Amino acid sequence: MVFNRYSNYYDSFYAEKDYAAECDFVELIFDKFTDQSIKGILDLGCGTGGHTVLLAQRGYQLSGVDLSESMLSIARSKAKELSLTIDYHLQDMRQLHLEQTFDAAVSMFAVMGYQTSNYDLEQAIQGVRQHLSPGGLFIFDGWFGPAVLSERPVERTKIIETDAGRIIRHARPELDVVNHVVKVFYNVLHLQGHTLIDEIDEVHTMRFFFYQEIEYFLEKNGFELLKISPFMELDRAIAVDDWNMTVICRRV
Ligand SMILES: C[S@@+](CC[C@H](N)C(=O)[O-])C[C@H]1O[C@@H](n2cnc3c(N)ncnc32)[C@H](O)[C@@H]1O
Known part of the structure; x- marks a missing residue:
């Protein structure tokens, strides 16, 4: 889900x-x-x-x-x-x-x-x-x-500072040319100071x-x-x- x-x-x-x-x-x-x-x-x-x-x-x-x-x-x-x-x-x-x-x-x-x-x-x-x-x-x-095929999806990391702490999202894409999809493996870390308070892994498959x-x-x-x-x-x-x-x- x-x-x-x-x-x-x-x-x-x-x-x-x-x-x-x-x-x-x-x-x-x-x-x-x-x-x-x-x-x-x-x-x-x-x-x-x-x-x-x-x-x-x-x-x-x-x-x-x-x-x-x-x-x-x-x-x-x-x-x-x-x-x-x-x-x-x-x-x-x-x-x-x-x-x-x-x-x-x-x-x-x-x-x-x-x-x-x-x-x-x-x-x-x-x-x-x-x-x-x-x-x-x-x-x-x-x-x-x-554009997806010519530019190709790349790994990206986004860091967001919020009132509730720092959120780091890492996205690792995998291109599937047969099914016309990119599987994006997201890893999300929520830190308050040096303490990890939440970690989420989700895979979003995008056509x-x-x-x-x-x-x-x-x-x-x-x-x-x-x-x-x-x-x-x-x-x-x-x-x-x-x-x-x-x-x-x-x-x-
Ligand atoms: C990237 S978000 C976009 C949300 C919103 N339209 C926006 O612009 O911020 C994609 C949304 O599509 C919903 N979604 C994906 N497939 C769906 C489906 N088959 N039926 C209903 N919602 C779906 C997801 O739950 C998610 O909330």
Whole structure:
């Protein structure tokens, strides 16, 4: 199980991630790619709620889905603190069953990459389709295969100083070119002074995607691909060194 105790440190790891700019980008996509008015948004793999709370503050009606209860409990407490009404659901997006449809769906920060087999990917896409109204946009980001293969994942260590002490995260990637995945072996150490107070090991298996396969899976499962762009950049064509991409598609 990933995103279990790792969730406690998630917001510290990504404190510099600009969720507001990403929500601006989502709204820019709404402006450019649909004439439909958007109220209800479904956030798949909403995690600790970084996008859900900001989009709710901007006046949208948000529902968030995640399969990690520990991630969701952080999201719930943020919404509560800000007095926002957001429906959070503990569900697997590969077997999604909400009694509702939405005007748009988002799945941000490589969530689709966690759906590693073709079967899981199709289950996830079908679930999104069933919960979108006709013409509804689905926006997700992920790793672009050509960049992963040309740049190659490397070992990284991140050290974060927090009020609760020092957190050290070591990531060791293993590239699997047959299955289009990178297995990332995370080791997280939480130190207070010289005392180790927590240690976590988690393996995150992340799929990277190629243009033609994304188009194929989307079209096969009831979506029209509108654009694949570099992440956060609509005006430039995706290139071999763009590791992160944004995919924009519409339910047909
Ligand atoms: C990298 S985090 C991104 C969280 C959030 N979207 C953000 O931008 O901070 C990936 C999230 O996807 C969730 N996730 C992965 N596969 C999922 C699935 N099949 N169904 C629901 N949630 C899933 C994980 O539990 C985790 O919270």
